[in-house]
Amino acid sequence: MKRTLSVRLFAGLLALTGAWVAYTQTPQGKQAPAQTKAPAPFNLIKIADDLYVIDGGGAGNVAVYITNEGVIMVDDKFEQHFDEIMANIKKVTSQPVKYILSTHYHADHSGGNTRWSSIAEIISTRNAHDGIVQHKQSNAPDNMIPARVTFTQETDLFLGGKEVRAKYYGRGHTNGDAFVYFPALKVLHTGDMFTSATPLIDYPGGGSLVEWTKTLDSVMSDKTLDFDTVIPGHGPVSKKADLLTYRNKAADMRTRVQTLIRQGKNQDDVAKFMTAEYSWQPGSLNMQWSLPGMMTELK
Amino acid sequence: MSRTLIVRLSATFLALGCAWVAYTQAPQGKQQAKQASNKLNKITDDLYEIEGDGGNVAVYITNEGVIVVDDKFEYDFNDIMAKIKSVTAQPVKYVLNTHHHGDHTGSNEHFLPTAEIISTANARKNMIDGKQPGAPRVVFTDETDVFLGGKQVQMRYFGRGHTNGDAMVYFPALRLLHTGDLVAGNSPLIDYGGGGSLKEWAATLDAAMKLDFDTMIPGHGPVGKKADMLTYRNNVEKLRTEVTGMIRQNKSRDEIAKVVEDKYGWAPTGLQFQRGFDGMLAELKR
Numbered sequence: 001m002k003r004t005l006s007v008r009l010f011a012g013l014l015a016l017t018g019a020w021v022a023y024t025q026t027p028q029g030k031q032a033p034a035q036t037k038a039p040a041p042f043n044l045i046k047i048a049d050d051l052y053v054i055d056g057g058g059a060g061n062v063a064v065y066i067t068n069e070g071v072i073m074v075d076d077k078f079e080q081h082f083d084e085i086m087a088n089i090k091k092v093t094s095q096p097v098k099y100i101l102s103t104h105y106h107a108d109h110s111g112g113n114t115r116w117s118s119i120a121e122i123i124s125t126r127n128a129h130d131g132i133v134q135h136k137q138s139n140a141p142d143n144m145i146p147a148r149v150t151f152t153q154e155t156d157l158f159l160g161g162k163e164v165r166a167k168y169y170g171r172g173h174t175n176g177d178a179f180v181y182f183p184a185l186k187v188l189h190t191g192d193m194f195t196s197a198t199p200l201i202d203y204p205g206g207g208s209l210v211e212w213t214k215t216l217d218s219v220m221s222d223k224t225l226d227f228d229t230v231i232p233g234h235g236p237v238s239k240k241a242d243l244l245t246y247r248n249k250a251a252d253m254r255t256r257v258q259t260l261i262r263q264g265k266n267q268d269d270v271a272k273f274m275t276a277e278y279s280w281q282p283g284s285l286n287m288q289w290s291l292p293g294m295m296t297e298l299k
Numbered sequence: 300m301s302r303t304l305i306v307r308l309s310a311t312f313l314a315l316g317c318a319w320v321a322y323t324q325a326p327q328g329k330q331q332a333k334q335a336s337n338k339l340n341k342i343t344d345d346l347y348e349i350e351g352d353g354g355n356v357a358v359y360i361t362n363e364g365v366i367v368v369d370d371k372f373e374y375d376f377n378d379i380m381a382k383i384k385s386v387t388a389q390p391v392k393y394v395l396n397t398h399h400h401g402d403h404t405g406s407n408e409h410f411l412p413t414a415e416i417i418s419t420a421n422a423r424k425n426m427i428d429g430k431q432p433g434a435p436r437v438v439f440t441d442e443t444d445v446f447l448g449g450k451q452v453q454m455r456y457f458g459r460g461h462t463n464g465d466a467m468v469y470f471p472a473l474r475l476l477h478t479g480d481l482v483a484g485n486s487p488l489i490d491y492g493g494g495g496s497l498k499e500w501a502a503t504l505d506a507a508m509k510l511d512f513d514t515m516i517p518g519h520g521p522v523g524k525k526a527d528m529l530t531y532r533n534n535v536e537k538l539r540t541e542v543t544g545m546i547r548q549n550k551s552r553d554e555i556a557k558v559v560e561d562k563y564g565w566a567p568t569g570l571q572f573q574r575g576f577d578g579m580l581a582e583l584k585r
Contacts, residue, residue: 121415121437123437126442126444129444129446146446147446148445148446148447149415149417149437149443149444149445149446150443150444150446151439151440151441151442151443151444152441152442152443153439153440153441153442154420154439154440154441155437155438155439155440155443156420156423156437156438156439157436157437158423158434158435158436158437158438159436
């Protein structure tokens with residue numbers, strides 16, 4: 001299985017990277033021209049007999065956990081991806097989707113709530129719920145629907161003899177990021193606390209670069225979390241070691257930017273640095289959501 | 300509303316007192332052939348209480364469905380549903396369990412196919428350990444909120460007391476708190492086998508009383524006010540202090556039992572003694 005997985009992952013890597021770039025660079029409200037480009041194709045990636053990942057659409061990785069009493073999903077991409085997600089699930093099970101655990105409030109992870117909430121129980125952190133209610137995402141559609149059931153620290157789901165755990169470890173990408181753990185499979189879905197790109201810090205949504213690495217440290221030092229495989233918010237399925245690498249790169253980025261700010265560089269200087277060193281494009285979500293907040297937080 | 304409520308409460312006080320005595324005295328296993336005997340009380344236009352058998356049930360009506368707190372014994376299911384249907388056509392969407400005991404979760408197995416049942420992680424674990432049917436599919440550790448029909452209900456875990464998994468259920472718009480059995484009757488039933496603790500109990504109530512509420516639905520007994528919760532809390536502390544004092548004075552088990560019977564109303568063969576007495580002596584010795 002592992003070899004098959006590796007082959008698939010390498011094959012899908014380029015497409016995924018492209019999708020992520022599309023995500024971070026194109027505010028959704030202004031996406032009309034970008035839509036004419038070929039959308040990232042959907043792939044169904046098998047991780048275990050009962051766990052699949054659906055990537056594609058330029059939206060967050062969906063996890064599909066199959067039990068004999070129904071399916072538990074993690075995230076539901078954009079609203080327009082409903083049919084494609086459903087079609088992919090039906091390829092591997094006839095069980096209905098009973099639960100969706102949301103990693104955070106962004107429309108590329110929770111936008112599908114508008115379609116799924118009538119057929120499945122959606123659960124998120126309280127802050128993710130509030131982020132949708134308060135419309136904190138500047139480029140989100142107006143019709144977003146929050147979870148009906150929320151939690152602050154930890155919630156566990158028991159279905160068909162299987163368990164899935166969602167836990168909040170602290171701020172980072174937003175102030176309401178949940179990690180979703182599949183104990184029987186030693187798999188962790190990180191949401192956008194780990195992606196194939198540099199951190200996108202949603203400061204208006206309560207994100208924090210300073211807290212980000214602390215949050216990842218809490219995850220990696222949690223003795224109740226025994227995991228090998230990591231499903232990132234965007235990008236290829238990875239290993240625990242990749243999560244550590246990502247954490248270290250985030251810490252390094254923070255240190256470098258902080259040094260510049262403390263040297264008195266202004267926002268334009270830092271923006272040029274981020275473009276040159278981290279490929280943050282002018283007008284991208286990184287520049288809109290992360291840069292001004294970093295200038296304040298890292299002073 | 301308050302005057303009506305007081306009249307109602309006075310009228311039903313005796314019956315409720317009897318229900319509590321029945322609860323503390325009758326082990327659950329022997330109750331299966333019983334007929335449901337309950338009464339529906341209106342607290343507000345959208346919140347009702349069902350008293351009688353087992354724990355007090357709360358019924359919160361929204362335009363997207365009903366949220367229920369606790370569901371008594373298995374034999375009460377049809378009666379609970381009939382009482383709900385007498386005030387709303389909305390379906391029951393959520394059942395929130397305050398803790399694992401069979402007089403609060405007995406109808407879970409009937410609700411589970413059509414409603415989401417939520418409890419603390421420890422309450423579920425206790426149900427599984429006790430091989431009780433109808434264990435919830437969704438659990439939480441600290442806090443969970445249910446948002447339905449523009450209304451909010453909050454479940455909180457504040458610490459140990461009656462068991463190690465007692466949730467209180469807060470209705471912010473109504474400034475109302477369902478305490479589960481952390482407030483029930485006059486004197487605590489400490490389920491040490493279920494992780495309960497007399498030492499922790501008062502601190503757990505203190506944390507809950509920081510919530511902004513006026514009306515309190517106890518696990519058993521009449522609907523009360525926040526002040527009644529404080530009275531109960533002080534009675535819990537009085538019990539703890541007095542028993543601790545007697546232990547320090549090397550009073551015998553029988554001497555302590557007599558005080559608990561006479562001053563705190565524990566029935567000699569009741570559940571308070573069965574589940575709470577030896578555990579209490581052991582805990583307070585430490």
